[in-house]
Amino acid sequence: MKVLVLSTMVPFVHGGAEELCDHLVGNLRLAGVDAEAFRIPFTWNPADRLIDEMVIARTLRLDNVDRVIALKFPAYMVPWHDKVLWLLHQYRQAYDLRDAGQSNIADDARGDQIVAAIRTGDMLAFGEAKRIFTNAPITARRLRHYNAVDSTVLRPPLNDPELFGGGEAEGYVLATGRINAAKRQYLLVEALRHAPGIRLVVAGPPDTPEDGERLRRLAVIAGVEDRLTLDLRFLPRGDFARLVNGALAVAYLPFDEDSFGYCTMEAFQAGKPVLTTVDSGGVLDIVRDSETGLVATPDPEALGAALAALADQPERAGRLGRSGREALGVHQLTWPATIGKLLS
């Protein structure tokens, strides 16, 4: 069986979606399937460009493939008779983000036309798909709400669970994920002021140099440099896992994330509790306050108190972390099971 994974590309950007695409191909091959990914360059500005992008996808043609697994807009519009969608997200700026006033598509007549075109194109693509999987319940709810399309939630598994075996807490809280304003590591740096004696390690690649600089500046202003370690780079996976395994807890505070987030899954796999916030979206599907972690309001005082609570009661932290591991285990997120569903 020959399976082509179709996605989009923003050249030189490598994040969670790209990792997922690579691991999907790798795990298809492990399952004995011929697999390959084609990724089509995608540009969304100015908004009129979105029409061209859909025309490109709709006009390209495939050959020598049995099944297509398509991940992103508008790559899922490439015609193929045996196409399964594993939707990471729609073009949200034509849906919920436009409703929220956070879209690059103008709120005028032309904008309405573009949105109508995207929604029509989506309906065509969804209609011709054999099956539609989504990566999280919120993605499925949006699809139901805006497109009246049903889908099955298929959460992406961790790619290297074996690295996250857990270990003794070495007295620091770890903040992971890409460093940017939406992931809000800056709140944790500010929170240190309200959590005397707590050590924080921030480990991850900044989206821009300014994102890293901001953390350094805030540490100086807050006077917490002596308790803060900034390891601002894409860490080798082994090094990264050792940091997770040695942490007291993992703090992950994205604004309104769709899915659990790899950061959450890595922490729970390692038996570490997760500190998150009430507005972190899909993270809250698995991080429950005082059950598998702590859920605070997104402000430095509340986060500081939560950090202090974790440090003051390391045994409780360990218990929350073990519950987190169990909660993750219930979902049975493994690549072989995932591949089985995508090929069924």
Place this chain on the structure above:
Amino acid sequence: MKIGIISSGVPFVQGGYRFIVDWLREKLVERGHAAEIVYIPYTDELDLILPQMAAFRLIKLDDYFERVITLRPPAHMVRHPRKVVWFIHHLRMFYDLWGTQYCPVPDDAPGRALRAAIIAADNAALGEAHRVFTNSRVVGDRIRHFNGLDSEILYPPVLRPEIYQAGEYGAEIVSVCRMEHHKRQLLLVEAMAHTKTQVQLRLCGTSMNPAYVDELRAAAASLVVADRVIFENRWISEAEKADRLSRALASAYVPYDEDSYGYPTIEAAHAGRCTVTVTDSGGVAEFVMDDVTGIVTAPESAALGAAFDRLYTDRRLARRLGEAAAEQVATLGIDWDTVVAKLLG
């Protein structure tokens, strides 16, 4: 520099067109550039060629790349102010194969209109390019003849020339390439029946066509040369290739009417081995000159067999031609420093 390497691709079809893309990226990154490979799916179905070319043309790359290098057609249709086309072949059915038995396009009004539209599109895409390079003289001649445009030859090097070493000149004529009809390994097996020495033939490579491999084995048996024809019908690693060539007598490469000289020719040259080829192999003659960098015979088994014997009985000849082939690589600038400098110039 941020560089996009753009090529059309057919999923799951590997081959030279992928290697050149992968290798180019590796060499650009080695030299400190940021390079990203973009494969766009493409299929040759007649009614779909023009729309697909239009789709390629719509792809917006300016925001991401300071330069794009395009390889397999119709990748050259993409637009970019610094587009460098490294043209490896035309859609040949509309060009040199037009009107031959290899052309599936009917020579009627719609067929001729399609052909005219494709040539016009190629003219526009090639004409607007910052630079146009070809991988062989043949392709350059076609661009001049059909598209009225000048181009420059830029020979594709092998990935790691340094792994090839020249050892002793042994008893084997080595062929490392896919076993397919148009590569004509059968001619090499038949040539063995005409040899009078103990020269051997080693055929290495995979095949899409198991029946052809069976035919080769059967021919070796019926011509009673099976004891001197060695088959390695599988994927041969680079290290294995280097090993086979390092102790070969010479390489043989006799495809039917290829455009370019072919990687086997250059791999052999890096190992100090000359290439035995035939007069209708096309672009191979661009590298292999008779009695200088190899032996060129008529495409007949007896003539080829005599060439094998000549090399077997005169190892000094094998060495002289092999060493000249190695020098020819340098003379023609078949190396990555040259390629990168030209593509980024």
